[in-house]
Amino acid sequence: MVHSLQVWLVAAIERHSPVADVMRTAWAWPLAESLHFLGLCLLVGAIGSFDLRLLGVARSVPIAAVHRLIPWGLLGFAINIGSGLLFVLTEPDQYIYNPSFHLKVLFLGIAGVNASLFYVTSFRQVFGAAPSLDAPRRAKLIALISLSAWIAVIVCGRMLTFYRPGPCVGDRGVLLTCNPD
Amino acid sequence: MSIDPFLVWLESSALSEWVVGSESMLAFPGILALHAIGMAFAAGLAAVLDLRILGVAAAVPLTAFRRFLPVLWAGFWLNAASGVLLLVGYPTKALTNPVFYLKLALIGVAMTLLVRMVRLIEGGDVSAPAVARSLRRLAIASLVCWGGAITAGRLLAYTYTRLRA
Numbered sequence: 001m002v003h004s005l006q007v008w009l010v011a012a013i014e015r016h017s018p019v020a021d022v023m024r025t026a027w028a029w030p031l032a033e034s035l036h037f038l039g040l041c042l043l044v045g046a047i048g049s050f051d052l053r054l055l056g057v058a059r060s061v062p063i064a065a066v067h068r069l070i071p072w073g074l075l076g077f078a079i080n081i082g083s084g085l086l087f088v089l090t091e092p093d094q095y096i097y098n099p100s101f102h103l104k105v106l107f108l109g110i111a112g113v114n115a116s117l118f119y120v121t122s123f124r125q126v127f128g129a130a131p132s133l134d135a136p137r138r139a140k141l142i143a144l145i146s147l148s149a150w151i152a153v154i155v156c157g158r159m160l161t162f163y164r165p166g167p168c169v170g171d172r173g174v175l176l177t178c179n180p181d
Numbered sequence: 182m183s184i185d186p187f188l189v190w191l192e193s194s195a196l197s198e199w200v201v202g203s204e205s206m207l208a209f210p211g212i213l214a215l216h217a218i219g220m221a222f223a224a225g226l227a228a229v230l231d232l233r234i235l236g237v238a239a240a241v242p243l244t245a246f247r248r249f250l251p252v253l254w255a256g257f258w259l260n261a262a263s264g265v266l267l268l269v270g271y272p273t274k275a276l277t278n279p280v281f282y283l284k285l286a287l288i289g290v291a292m293t294l295l296v297r298m299v300r301l302i303e304g305g306d307v308s309a310p311a312v313a314r315s316l317r318r319l320a321i322a323s324l325v326c327w328g329g330a331i332t333a334g335r336l337l338a339y340t341y342t343r344l345r346a
Contacts, residue, residue: 038328040217041228041327044225048225048252057249057252061241061245062240068238069229069237158217159206162210
């Protein structure tokens with residue numbers, strides 16, 4: 001079931017990709033990669049600073065003040081979703097069958113769920129009428145998971161090129177990690 | 182005088198052969214991953230300081246950024262070390278490419294700007310108009326240098342003319 005979804009997705013993108021022609025011009029791919037790296041720095045700089053503050057770095061600064069950096073982290077994230085889609089929409093098989101990409105998406109999901117848990121569980125203590133300078137213990141755990149998840153996203157992204165899917169032979173797992181064509 | 186004998190010697194060293202030739206994921210792939218992580222923290226935290234100087238998150242006192250600096254420097258030294266390993270792996274590829282020297286120069290300038298910004302911040306009155314103006318100029322220059330260094334670094338994979346001596 002999942003296999004046929006992957007195959008369908010690759011075929012659909014290959015048929016209708018709106019960006020593949022542009023991305024195959026001389027400097028488009030390298031420039032999109034550069035943008036992806038710039039977005040990564042903005043994301044980790046802003047979100048990482050906030051995580052570090054929750055963990056106790058610069059403890060004298062109100063957490064809400066450091067939280068003003070978060071929109072810049074989201075800007076970095078938006079830049080990277082945009083530039084990342086350019087790659088996937090140009091060479092879909094290189095990502096959709098790549099085990100390192102599957103892990104990258106998993107860690108992105110963990111980072112996302114983890115970030116929403118922060119707002120659900122710790123909003124009042126951190127942003128309420130009498131905010132504490134020391135983050136609650138669960139917020140610290142969330143900050144630690146956030147830093148780890150983003151580092152894992154970077155590592156999986158950097159590993160994509162070393163796990164390029166080859167042609168399928170023999171056993172296949174839950175997700176296709178080889179090119180069936 | 183050619184540097185080729187030096188490059189040939191370096192490429193035949195045990196360390197170079199390990200970086201390039203080892204099957205281990207800790208060799209070339211692992212070093213590349215560390216280089217990306219160090220970049221994220223060094224350039225990312227430097228960019229956050231620049232943005233703060235330019236008015237973002239204005240309620241965070243500039244002096245508080247001193248607390249984040251050890252993480253920035255850790256990222257920098259991680260990248261100095263992983264960068265040296267990558268250079269030992271592919272010395273010809275880097276040293277025969279002008280873009281590599283541009284990248285190093287931009288990082289050198291960016292780190293110098295960082296040290297000057299930190300000195301101004303620790304020197305006292307950051308609200309004095311002359312100091313604030315200098316800080317803003319340094320912050321803009323820093324953003325430009327980091328953006329350039331990262332772009333130059335990424336383009337190294339596309340602009341080299343010789344892979345090995």
